Amino acid sequence: MLLLPVAAACGWWLAKRDERRKQEESAQGLLYPDYFKGLNYLINEQPDKAIEVFVKMLEVDAETVETHFALGSLFRRRGEVDRAIRIHQNLIARPTLTPEQCNQALLELGEDYLRAGWFDRAESLFLKLTETPETFSDSLMSGGACTSQMVPALRSLRDIYQQEREWDKAIHVAYKLETVTGKKLNNIIAQYHCELAEQARQQHDVDEANRIIKRALASDPDCVRASILQGDIDMLSGHYVSALRAYKNVEEQDADYLAEVIPRIVDCYNKLGTPHEIAGYLKQILQKYAGVVPLLAFAELLRDQQGEQDAAIFVVEHLNKQPTLSGLACLVDLYLVGSEGKIRGQLLTLNTAIKKLLQERPLYQCGQCGFSGKSLHWQCPSCKKWGVMKPVQGLDETP
Ligand SMILES: [Zn+2]
The missing domain is CATH 2.20.28 (Rubrerythrin, domain 2)
Structure with missing residues (x-):
């Protein structure tokens, strides 16, 4: 009877010795013949057979997990998504994986699904990695520590929601990303709000669009898009004073976008019945910024109020200081009025050539x-x- 525990102990010792020997061999680089067999299949472009060997090895030795990860991501990068999926599914099925390895395998499989265009499957895996109590809520409550898979999973989720145009969900994920990484995403969140505001506008829900635009500006006060959207909605509703205010905000937010709003501001002044204010506005813009859009708007104003000759003098002055193709096109247009004969023919040829260049x-x-x-x-x-x-x-x- 005493022999039984001894035999059991012996068996245990032998097993441990065997395991230790394998670990030592592995540490010394003496990997199993199967490993080379697998590599050989891989080199000879027989990836299916290579996968068979590697998956079989996994059952024997949990230390080859990293090799499988490397192999899986290699297949995905090469566009062989089916093979990558098979490898990662096999990894997940192993009961010996550590929780960290299991999460990594889930993340990799999610990336495979994303690459294959299976957004629903990818989404549910990424959600699993980001919304389980132990990986998200608890980790934040315990001071912000989180799994290394959470940030890439949140980023991939955000990509999915962007592609699927599910902006509410994209906002939700972006806030989580901000919390986890400590990096501000307020300008992107404002853009998501703008997308929602556009949707509301398309559905003719002006009140909802206005509410969402306020949220966009609360998230990012420098959101040019929100101001332009606000102005456009106010214009359509006939609220020209508030439209003008919204468009004029763009100058402070990002003057690079002035070209987008100047024609709208001119339109606003006309709708308000105060076109005499346009000249003053354009002059102060021209003093502060070099730009062809305020120049063209001012030239058009001069042409309407004082005639082609004064407008042409103004454009020539500016062309001397800052030559632009659009300015030249405007000048040729002005010269064309009242021209005749051979000169007119030449100006028309010049006009066509410049317009073609501008079109390109x-x-x-x-x-x-x-x-x-x-x-x-x-x-x-x-x-x-x-x-x-x-x-x-x-x-x-x-x-
Ligand atoms: Zn780009």
Whole structure:
């Protein structure tokens, strides 16, 4: 009877010795033949067989977990999402994983799903990583410590909600990200509010749109988009005084966007029945900022009030100081009026050439990645950053 515990102890000792030997071998770089077999399959472009071997190894040795992570992310990067999913699903099925490894495997699988376009599945995994009591609420209550998977999971969730245009959820996640990272995201949150305000406006719910715009400005008082949106809504509602106030805020918020609001401000003065105030406004803008948009607006005003000749003199003065293609186009337009014969023909040719050059120019450019185009995107279509596309400001063309 005494032999039984001894045998059990012996078995335990042998098992431990075996495990220790394997650990020593592994530490010395003496990995199992299976490992090389797996590598060999991989090198010979037989990834399915390689996965078989590696997954089998995982059952034997939990220390190869890192290899599996590396392999999984390699497949995902190469666009072989099915293989990456298989590896990560197999990892999650292992009962021997530490909680940290399990969370990492969930995060990787979520990224695989995202890459495959399965947003629902990805979302539920990322939510699991960010909203379980032990990973989020409790960690914040205990002083902000959180799992290393939480921040990437929150960022991926935010990407999903941005792509799905679920702005309420994007706001919710952005606030969490702010809490976890300590990094302010108020300008991005303001953009999400603006997206919601646009949706409300499209549904003709002006009151709701106004409420949301206030939230955007509370989040980021320098949100140009919120001011422009406010002005546009007020204009449509016939509230020209408040529209003018909203548009004029842009100068303080970010003067780079003045080109966007100057035509709207001119429109406001006209609607208010105070067009005589336009000249004063444009003059003070021209004194403070170099730009072709206030120049063109002022030239148009002069043409209407004093005729083409005075407008042309004004444009020539500015072209001497700051040559721009748009200014030149305006001058040719002014000279065309009243011209005749051969001169008119030449001016028309010049006009066509300049207009063609202007058509080929981008109107807006991203300050981060250089993407340019004819439309103002509040989120750059290329680098996906918010509020970085601005009216083009080049050496020869300042809006
Ligand atoms: Zn960009």
